[in-house]
Amino acid sequence: MANQTVDNPFAAPGHDHRSCIVAALDAAEAACARRGERLTPLRRRVLELVWRGHRPVGAYDLLALLQDERGRVAPPTVYRALDFLCTQGLVHRLESLQAFIGCGHTGNHMDDQGDGRHAAHFLICQDCGVAVEIRDGQLDGAISGLAGRAGFAIADETIELSGLCAACRNQSVSRPVCTTS
Numbered sequence: 188m189a190n191q192t193v194d195n196p197f198a199a200p201g202h203d204h205r206s207c208i209v210a211a212l213d214a215a216e217a218a219c220a221r222r223g224e225r226l227t228p229l230r231r232r233v234l235e236l237v238w239r240g241h242r243p244v245g246a247y248d249l250l251a252l253l254q255d256e257r258g259r260v261a262p263p264t265v266y267r268a269l270d271f272l273c274t275q276g277l278v279h280r281l282e283s284l285q286a287f288i289g290c291g292h293t294g295n296h297m298d299d300q301g302d303g304r305h306a307a308h309f310l311i312c313q314d315c316g317v318a319v320e321i322r323d324g325q326l327d328g329a330i331s332g333l334a335g336r337a338g339f340a341i342a343d344e345t346i347e348l349s350g351l352c353a354a355c356r357n358q359s360v361s362r363p364v365c366t367t368s
């Protein structure tokens with residue numbers, strides 16, 4: 188019988204999230220140094236704020252957080268920082284939510300060459316709001332094969348799958364499936 192067990196990519200509730208933040212910032216510093224890019228204090232702070240949790244954050248929420256600690260911050264300041272972080276593959280923009288999520292694969296050997304941009308595939312929970320970037324070699328191969336057969340050059344590859352994470356599915360068992368009132 189085939190073993191269908193797959194490691195759950197969702198971070199366990201109550202995990203040590205500080206270590207997630209530290210690892211992400213360290214990896215970002217290293218990646219920028221390797222590419223000769225500058226992770227300025229502002230860019231670093233925006234990245235840290237994006238990494239507040241595993242839920243995507245909107246640009247306006249980031250702006251409000253920055254204004255809380257720095258006073259007046261012009262919106263373009265935040266947009267430019269986000270633009271840099273996205274270009275470097277340190278942050279991904281989720282179109283379906285119009286929000287940003289930190290890349291959990293920075294420093295991964297697959298990103299060591301090039302500018303850090305990479306195909307990004309996400310599982311997004313509609314209940315708890317957590318988004319997880321997944322890496323799957325078979326999926327990568329299927330997509331590049333499909334594009335190759337079509338003679339199609341992929342410029343940007345972001346896949347967003349919306350649904351319910353395992354923890355939320357377990358919780359929803361006791362809830363009514365459909366409420367009409």
Ligand SMILES: [Zn+2]
Binds near residue numbers: 204205
């Ligand atoms: Zn975490």
Ligand SMILES: [Zn+2]
Binds near residue numbers: 279293320
């Ligand atoms: Zn990524």
Ligand SMILES: [Zn+2]
Binds near residue numbers: 314316317352353
């Ligand atoms: Zn969930």
